[in-house]
Amino acid sequence: xxxxxxxxxxxxxxxxxxxxxxxxxxxxxxxxxxxxxxxxxxxxxxxxxxxxxxxxxxxxxxxxxxxxxxxxxxxxxxxxxxxxxxxxxxxxxxxxxxxxxxxxxxxxxxxxxxxxxxxxxxxxxxxxxxxxxxxxxxxxxxxxxxxxxxxxxxxxxxxxxxxxxxxxxxxxxxxxxxxxxxxxxxxxxxxxxxxxxxxxxxxxxxxxxxxxxx
Amino acid sequence: xxxxxxxxxxxxxxxxxxxxxxxxxxxxxxxxxxxxxxxxxxxxxxxxxxxxxxxxxxxxxxxxxxxxxxxxxxxxxxxxxxxxxxxxxxxxxxxxxxxxxxxxxxxxxxxxxxxxxxxxxxxxxxxxxxxxxxxxxxxxxxxxxxxxxxxxxxxxxxxxxxxxxxxxxxxxxxxxxxxxxxxxxxxxxxxxxxxxxxxxxxxxxxxxxxxxxxxxxxxxxxxxxxx
Numbered sequence: 001x002x003x004x005x006x007x008x009x010x011x012x013x014x015x016x017x018x019x020x021x022x023x024x025x026x027x028x029x030x031x032x033x034x035x036x037x038x039x040x041x042x043x044x045x046x047x048x049x050x051x052x053x054x055x056x057x058x059x060x061x062x063x064x065x066x067x068x069x070x071x072x073x074x075x076x077x078x079x080x081x082x083x084x085x086x087x088x089x090x091x092x093x094x095x096x097x098x099x100x101x102x103x104x105x106x107x108x109x110x111x112x113x114x115x116x117x118x119x120x121x122x123x124x125x126x127x128x129x130x131x132x133x134x135x136x137x138x139x140x141x142x143x144x145x146x147x148x149x150x151x152x153x154x155x156x157x158x159x160x161x162x163x164x165x166x167x168x169x170x171x172x173x174x175x176x177x178x179x180x181x182x183x184x185x186x187x188x189x190x191x192x193x194x195x196x197x198x199x200x201x202x203x204x205x206x207x208x209x210x211x212x213x214x
Numbered sequence: 215x216x217x218x219x220x221x222x223x224x225x226x227x228x229x230x231x232x233x234x235x236x237x238x239x240x241x242x243x244x245x246x247x248x249x250x251x252x253x254x255x256x257x258x259x260x261x262x263x264x265x266x267x268x269x270x271x272x273x274x275x276x277x278x279x280x281x282x283x284x285x286x287x288x289x290x291x292x293x294x295x296x297x298x299x300x301x302x303x304x305x306x307x308x309x310x311x312x313x314x315x316x317x318x319x320x321x322x323x324x325x326x327x328x329x330x331x332x333x334x335x336x337x338x339x340x341x342x343x344x345x346x347x348x349x350x351x352x353x354x355x356x357x358x359x360x361x362x363x364x365x366x367x368x369x370x371x372x373x374x375x376x377x378x379x380x381x382x383x384x385x386x387x388x389x390x391x392x393x394x395x396x397x398x399x400x401x402x403x404x405x406x407x408x409x410x411x412x413x414x415x416x417x418x419x420x421x422x423x424x425x426x427x428x429x430x431x432x433x434x435x436x437x438x439x440x441x
Contacts, residue, residue, distance in 0.1 A: 035353055066226045066234055073238050080242040084249045091253035094260050098348070155354060173354035 006131040013135025019112045020143035021192045026112040030144060031181035033103050037160050040148025042096045044141030046089065046104060050081040051113050051137040052130060055121040059129030062122045074117040075108070082107045112140060143188075150184050151175045264347075265331075269303050269316040272333035272343030274370075276305035276313050278429060284419045291430045302416070304426060305333070312426040314342060319412035323404040326350040328359070332369065332409055337423040341378070341409060344369035349401075356401035365402065368392045374413055380406045 019025045029047070034040045054077045058065075065073045086104045089097040097104065107113065116136055121129040152158055155175030157165045174180050269279050281301045282289050291304075303316040314335040320327050328351070333343035346360040358365060372378060373389035380394040380403045381387075394402040421427075 064234070066231055068225065069231050069235055072235055076235070076238045076242050080245050083246050087249045087253040087257075091256040091260070094257075094264070101350070171354065176353045 006127060009128050009131040010135040010138075013132065013137070013139040014142065015139070017136075018139040018143060018192075019136050020140060021189060023112075024189075025115060026110045026140060027185075028106065029103050029110060030147065031178065031185065033100055034144055034147040034151055034181060034184075035155070035176040036099075036152045037145060037148040038096065039099050040144040041141070042089065042093065043100060043103065044137075044144040046082075046085040046100075047107055047110065047113070048137035048141055049085050050078060050107055051116060051140075052133040053081040054078045054113060055116060055129045055133035056126060058117045058121040059124065059126040065122075070122060071114075071118070074114060074122075078113055078117070079108050112136065146188065147181065147184050150188075151180050155180055265303075268331045268345045268347060269305060269333075272316050272331055272345050273305040273314050274333075274342065275307055276316075277308040278306045278310065279303045279316070280306075280429060282315075282427060284416075287419075289419065289421055289427055291427050304429070306429045310429040312428075315420070317412055317416065318347070319408045320348075321404060321408035321411060323349055323359075324351055324356045324400045328401070328404055328408065330405060330408060332412075334374070334413070336420055336426075339373065339375050341369050341372040341374055344405065344409070346405075351398070351401045356398050358395045358398045359401045359405055362395050362398075365393070365395050374409070377410045377413075378406045 013019065017023060020027075020030055026047075029043055033043045054074070057077050058074055061073075082105060085107070086097075089100070089104060116133060120132045124132070149159060152160075153164060154172045155177075157163055157169040157171050172180070175184070266279065270276055280291050280303065281294075282304050283292050283296075283299050283301055284290075292301075300318075302318065305313045305316055307313050314333050316331055316333055318329070318331050320329040322328070327348070328346065329348035331345050331347055332341050334340070335342050344366060349357070349359065351357050351359060360366065368386075369392065371389075372392055375390060377390065379388075379391050380399075381391045383393045383396050385391075386393050392402075392406065
């Protein structure tokens with residue numbers, strides 16, 4: 001039962017409550033840095049690190065931090081992890097860091113991270129909080145990657161900088177410009193909602209069939 | 215906040231609130247100092263290596279370099295330049311003979327400041343290479359100033375007299391003309407303007423060809439001084 005519970009917290013972030021496709025959170029980095037797959041993954045990894053780290057600490061200290069100053073404490077914890085991620089990226093992958101620019105420090109203001117601290121990590125035991133953070137961050141990474149991959153393939157004819165099509169491919173430059181982010185996100189959200197609609201319809205049919213057989 | 219008042223009827227003292235935040239800030243500060251100190255050497259080394267690579271790229275045939283600044287109306291070799299003091303780099307071949315200058319330059323582009331480094335050979339009065347160090351030009355359009363290899367190659371033998379002129383792609387006829395990029399005219403012209411402006415600013419300060427400062431710094435020293 002315990003194991004199922006953790007699994008449930010993990011998987012909900014990846015799919016059912018995906019932070020981007022279902023909750024529509026963290027749109028700013030989502031639209032800004034997904035112009036190539038590698039940028040999207042770097043941003044996803046940085047957010048992953050910050051979210052899991054902060055959820056762990058916030059959940060561990062949830063009984064020590066007075067309610068009145070909890071938000072300030074969350075922000076201090078998040079900002080510390082963001083600074084660590086910022087310097088680590090600058091030292092290890094300076095090229096990617098240059099591309100992401102101001103969006104790394106802006107992870108502090110990502111509503112997804114603060115939202116998870118307030119809604120989940122500060123109320124649940126550490127194990128569940130970490131599972132929840134892993135799921136949400138994984139879902140965010142997945143969403144960033146899908147957008148980044150689509151936009152790079154269409155906008156640059158490449159994936160991870162490797163050219164996929166021949167010389168004759170004319171890149172859809174608009175896809176790596178800001179409007180491309182909105183277009184891609186719109187199409188993906190459309191798919192998610194269509195899928196959810198179909199699933200609900202299917203479940204209703206099943207329920208109706210079961211009632212009929214009784 | 216109904217649930218709060220049921221759980222804790224008395225709110226915690228101000229001292230406890232202040233103390234919690236102070237401790238959180240202190241721990242956070244220590245963590246940040248730690249990560250800053252531990253990544254600083256790598257970051258500095260990365261930057262120095264990038265700069266060396268760029269200098270060697272814009273000045274073909276260069277094997278050694280040293281930073282130069284303009285002080286007391288002449289060009290002098292420095293270990294480390296003062297902050298905000300414009301630095302250029304002298305490039306020398308493996309015998310220590312002067313080859314040319316690598317000139318850092320920056321100016322407004324289409325979106326944000328473009329920072330470049332260009333190689334200049336004073337004897338021929340020619341630009342011999344150009345490398346974009348920093349730019350936020352539009353992906354897919356303006357970023358052709360460093361992704362379009364034809365455009366970059368146009369700077370490998372470009373006369374700077376009387377000044378560089380960007381012309382419509384395919385119409386280059388003079389040694390001081392360069393083909394602009396279709397779809398990135400503003401960014402391409404910005405690069406040309408940046409080089410012209412920097413050249414004009416420095417031309418009075420560079421010594422006569424043949425009397426450049428000799429190579430003074432050893433290989434290890436200039437790596438450290440390169441910023």
